[in-house]
Amino acid sequence: MSGGDSVHGTVAAGFEGVRREFATVVAEESGEPGTQLAVYLRGRQVVDLWAGEGVRGDSLLGLYSSAKGTAHLVVALLVQDGVLDLDREVASY
Numbered sequence: 130m131s132g133g134d135s136v137h138g139t140v141a142a143g144f145e146g147v148r149r150e151f152a153t154v155v156a157e158e159s160g161e162p163g164t165q166l167a168v169y170l171r172g173r174q175v176v177d178l179w180a181g182e183g184v185r186g187d188s189l190l191g192l193y194s195s196a197k198g199t200a201h202l203v204v205a206l207l208v209q210d211g212v213l214d215l216d217r218e219v220a221s222y
Contacts, residue, residue: 138178138186144168147176155180165190 136152151166158164163181165188167174179186207213213222 135180136178137180138176140178141173141175144175148178151178151180163188163190 136148136155140148147166147168155164161181163179163184165179165184165186166176167178168176177186179188184190204213208215
């Protein structure tokens with residue numbers, strides 16, 4: 130796969146850097162079966178990209194353990210903002 134040539138889809142104005150980064154990752158992961166990226170901001174889709182042989186914008190791909198990183202990030206942000214106290218018991222929430 131050659132990054133830029135194999136990336137399909139659209140990005141909203143201001144999100145062109147996401148397309149460039151996506152193309153870089155696709156190029157580095159050559160030989161992988163395919164990938165998709167969709168990003169919504171305030172209910173509006175701002176990124177809709179895909180790459181890989183046989184992958185289209187409406188292809189269904191499996192997700193495995195994809196929420197763990199997001200969950201950790203959300204917890205870290207809540208701690209940073211003082212909303213979550215790591216010393217409190219979970220039951221108190």
